[in-house]
Amino acid sequence: MIRALSLDTPQEAAAAAAILVAAFADRSPSPWPDLAAASREVHDALAPDHLCRGYFDSAEQLLGWVAGFPVYGGQVWELHPLAVHPHAQGRGIGRALVADFTQQVCRHGGTTVLLGADDENSSTSLGNVDLYPNVWEHIAHLQTRQRHPLSFYLKCGFAVVGVVPDANGWGKPDILLAKRIQMTRPADEFAERNS
Numbered sequence: 001m002i003r004a005l006s007l008d009t010p011q012e013a014a015a016a017a018a019i020l021v022a023a024f025a026d027r028s029p030s031p032w033p034d035l036a037a038a039s040r041e042v043h044d045a046l047a048p049d050h051l052c053r054g055y056f057d058s059a060e061q062l063l064g065w066v067a068g069f070p071v072y073g074g075q076v077w078e079l080h081p082l083a084v085h086p087h088a089q090g091r092g093i094g095r096a097l098v099a100d101f102t103q104q105v106c107r108h109g110g111t112t113v114l115l116g117a118d119d120e121n122s123s124t125s126l127g128n129v130d131l132y133p134n135v136w137e138h139i140a141h142l143q144t145r146q147r148h149p150l151s152f153y154l155k156c157g158f159a160v161v162g163v164v165p166d167a168n169g170w171g172k173p174d175i176l177l178a179k180r181i182q183m184t185r186p187a188d189e190f191a192e193r194n195s
């Protein structure tokens, strides 16, 4: 079951922080190396203007969670972070959380979900190379070298829309992905109004 997480239930916030630490423990460096850092992230994710949703099993155990916030005046929502406990990965929970987040954004009137997938360990062909000056040439030939969330997001229907070279230091880019949720072209709106 997927439902909203809330600061009113401190045990859920603590479980969310623990998942963040565990899910990113194999990253070097981990963005959330300890519970204190992860708890700050959870607190931010539970701000009133954010969406924050958790996946619970039948015993009401939190197995994963996703959050995001509006940008571009609410037209676009940035998904950050997404984490599934390592013991529960590979069971469709990540995909379900992304689908749920997308539905929630749709309900809030957003049209696009945007996110960044860092490559700090040369897990893709965009890592450990100088992307300038022909950045789009590199994006056109983007491939994964090792397991990287890029493959996961592509399977969830996202498209690569750009890259921030050196976002995490030289040769450590942030790969930008986006997914259109709903949008009517102005021409289609005109046709609908006049049909």
Ligand SMILES: CC(C)(COP(=O)(O)OP(=O)(O)OC[C@H]1O[C@@H](n2cnc3c(N)ncnc32)[C@H](O)[C@@H]1OP(=O)(O)O)[C@@H](O)C(=O)NCCC(=O)NCCS
Pocket: 023, 024, 082, 083, 084, 085, 088, 089, 090, 091, 092, 093, 094, 095, 096, 116, 117, 118, 147, 148, 149, 150, 151, 152, 155
């Ligand atoms: C990425 C993550 C959220 C995916 O969650 P999950 O529950 O394991 O994913 P799912 O079981 O829903 O997988 C859906 C599909 O994506 C694939 N997939 C999932 N994670 C993948 C990865 N890291 N690399 C390549 N493919 C992946 C699965 O094999 C599955 O493919 P299939 O439909 O062909 O069987 C989870 O692995 C995780 O929390 N990772 C650590 C934190 C992280 O990287 N967060 C994203 C930061 S941008």
